[in-house]
Amino acid sequence: MGKPFEKITVIGTGTLGTQIALLAANAGYDVTIYDVREGAFSETFDRLRSSIEAKGIAPMIPWDQLDAIQGEIRQVTDLEEAVGNADLVVESVPEDLEIKQDVFKKLGKKAPPKAIFATNSSSMPISRMEESSGRPEKCLNTHFYNILEGMNMADVMGGTRTTQDVIEQGIAWVRSMGCIPLTVKKELLGFCFNRVWRAIKREALWMWGNDFVDFRDVDRAWMNFTKMKMGPFGLMDGVGLDVIHAIEMVYYDESGDPKDKPPKALKEKVEGGGLGVKSGRGFYTYPDPEFTRPDFLDPSA
DSSP: OOOSOSEEEEEOOSHHHHHHHHHHHHTTOEEEEEOSSTTHHHHHHHHHHHHHHHTTOOOSSOHHHHHHHHHHSEEESOHHHHHTTOSEEEEOOOSOHHHHHHHHHHHHHHSOTTOEEEEOOSSOOGGGTHHHHTOGGGEEEEEEOOGGGTOOEEEEEEOSSOOHHHHHHHHHHHHHTTOEEEEESSOOTTOSHHHHHHHHHHHHHHHHHTTSSOHHHHHHHHHHHHOOSSOHHHHHHHHOHHHHHHHHHHHHHHHOOGGGSOOHHHHHHHHTTOOBGGGTBSSSBSSSOGGGSGGGGOTTO
């Protein structure tokens, strides 16, 4: 499959930014990553490795290849250097609209006119950032999931003025990396599969937050039913509970519906430093979470 771009820059090396960079490099793209903190990429890579190995999951790309690929990715802390020759710039910074708009404004000034801008936002439509870029016709959503764990798919959605050619290039890019493009035909908060996942997540958080059920039993039920290696709460730990809370607040701020507001208990957990895998504790403790143990689904335990 042909590549629609040559040079890719990823802005932000958190859980998903790091995985996008690795996937793109594995597909043969010339990849540069930018993060204000030197060493962030390596730290995230090591954390991802520990988490995936603890879950007993074989990564989508074998570890020996990932180790080699990691060394091929150019790491910079200067934004102008990072995007100077980019064909595609993928923003993957925290789920905060003001931060994202500021990033897009800077990209619009520093990236070459040819560059297309994509956001990996977990919920926000690109229309909320496109004007900041100065090139709304070249902006789109490309929201990836936990790629290395086998979730090889991405939501693709245009903004208010995104050209069809840009959308098609975004779809081709997703496909070229071995991922399934989930195309959203018109603007929708949360995109395609993320809205399905969000419905499950909201109900699980509501039941736990209002003390109806133990989160472990929700995960046990999910793992038993789907045969997956973890349940909704284990998945949320992997994403980061601070990110989960921010995403849920996007939906709540949009609707104003009290049912959409994340439970107070989640906010308290985040404020107490329980962020999930990245802090070593969330709903579970890491690197040896309960759901990976043989007795977690044992009826007699």
